[in-house]
Amino acid sequence: MAKIISGKELSAKLKLEMADEVKTFPAKYGRVPHLVVILVGEDPGSVSYVTGKAKASAEVGIRNTTIRKPESVTEAELLDIIAALNLDDEVDGILVQLPLPKHIDEDKVIAAIDKSKDVDGFHPLNVAALWQKQPCTLPCTPKGILKMLRTAGVEIAGKRAVVIGRSNIVGLPVSKLLLDANATVTMAHSRTRDLAEVTRGAEILVVAIGRPKFVTADMVSEGTVVIDVGVNRDPETGKLCGDVDFAAVEPKASVITPVPGGVGPMTICCLMENTIECFLNKKNRS
Numbered sequence: 683m684a685k686i687i688s689g690k691e692l693s694a695k696l697k698l699e700m701a702d703e704v705k706t707f708p709a710k711y712g713r714v715p716h717l718v719v720i721l722v723g724e725d726p727g728s729v730s731y732v733t734g735k736a737k738a739s740a741e742v743g744i745r746n747t748t749i750r751k752p753e754s755v756t757e758a759e760l761l762d763i764i765a766a767l768n769l770d771d772e773v774d775g776i777l778v779q780l781p782l783p784k785h786i787d788e789d790k791v792i793a794a795i796d797k798s799k800d801v802d803g804f805h806p807l808n809v810a811a812l813w814q815k816q817p818c819t820l821p822c823t824p825k826g827i828l829k830m831l832r833t834a835g836v837e838i839a840g841k842r843a844v845v846i847g848r849s850n851i852v853g854l855p856v857s858k859l860l861l862d863a864n865a866t867v868t869m870a871h872s873r874t875r876d877l878a879e880v881t882r883g884a885e886i887l888v889v890a891i892g893r894p895k896f897v898t899a900d901m902v903s904e905g906t907v908v909i910d911v912g913v914n915r916d917p918e919t920g921k922l923c924g925d926v927d928f929a930a931v932e933p934k935a936s937v938i939t940p941v942p943g944g945v946g947p948m949t950i951c952c953l954m955e956n957t958i959e960c961f962l963n964k965k966n967r968s
């Protein structure tokens with residue numbers, strides 16, 4: 683039987699702690715932190731995530747503005763909105779929900795956000811700072827994963843960690859954080875030969891490839907710590923499921939995260955934390 687790390691419970695506890703802190707801000711700083719989320723289009727997944735972010739903001743006492751634009755919005759219009767938010771002293775965090783429609787250059791939009799308001803940690807200057815071990819805003823999902831590992835008492839130093847997936851938002855940064863925590867990190871992906879052989883060597887396995895129930899019991903060794911970053915629809919049941927076949931893998935794992943209720947809520951929790959950090963950095967600069 684594995685120990686199941688509940689991201690839902692951990693994030694609830696952390697949000698309460700943040701709410702206590704945010705309560706003290708109006709007296710100290712004259713206002714609470716303000717997060718602006720930009721949502722383009724009507725994708726039900728994106729709408730649901732953005733709703734989750736607004737709900738968490740309310741719980742923590744963070745002011746949340748969601749700007750909704752139609753799928754047809756132009757890149758220029760989006761860049762104008764970001765430029766105005768960059769200049770607005772009452773805005774601490776800017777998040778552009780991804781993915782964006784194909785006619786918009788995502789990299790250009792992310793780079794347009796002021797680094798000091800980049801609560802996602804996606805800006806090239808934040809990415810560079812992460813890889814140079816300089817102070818930076820950490821991307822929310824990798825940050826949440828490390829928090830879960832620490833809370834569960836998982837020792838990282840010296841361990842063999844395997845990360846499946848090499849995206850800018852999860853695979854690459856979580857690999858870097860594990861490396862900084864002194865794990866020996868293998869970055870595996872869709873083109874890795876003998877993937878099961880590689881994953882069987884993992885003591886910590888982080889899965890972020892976006893394929894429902896991709897990791898099966900034969901790919902995991904007894905006692906492995908399994909972190910499931912997937913948010914997929916099960917093609918058979920239509921229910922939310924991870925990249926890991928939880929029912930099959932859980933009995934072999936020592937520690938495992940569920941979907942839903944695992945990494946997802948921690949991602950949102952870290953977004954709240956990053957918004958508070960950006961707010962405090964600004965207040966301490968002025």
Ligand SMILES: Nc1nc(=O)c2c([nH]1)NC[C@@H]1CN(c3ccc(C(=O)N[C@@H](CCC(=O)O)C(=O)O)cc3)C=[N+]21
Pocket residue numbers: 730731734777778779780781802822913922941942943944945946947949950
């Ligand atoms: N600029 C940007 N920043 C992001 O952080 C970002 C993004 N774009 N685009 C999409 C991905 C995905 N993501 C999730 C956040 C929370 C849950 C989450 O809380 N999931 C719940 C279930 C939610 C449900 O029921 O649909 C859970 O796992 O328990 C999932 C996925 C953030 N992302």
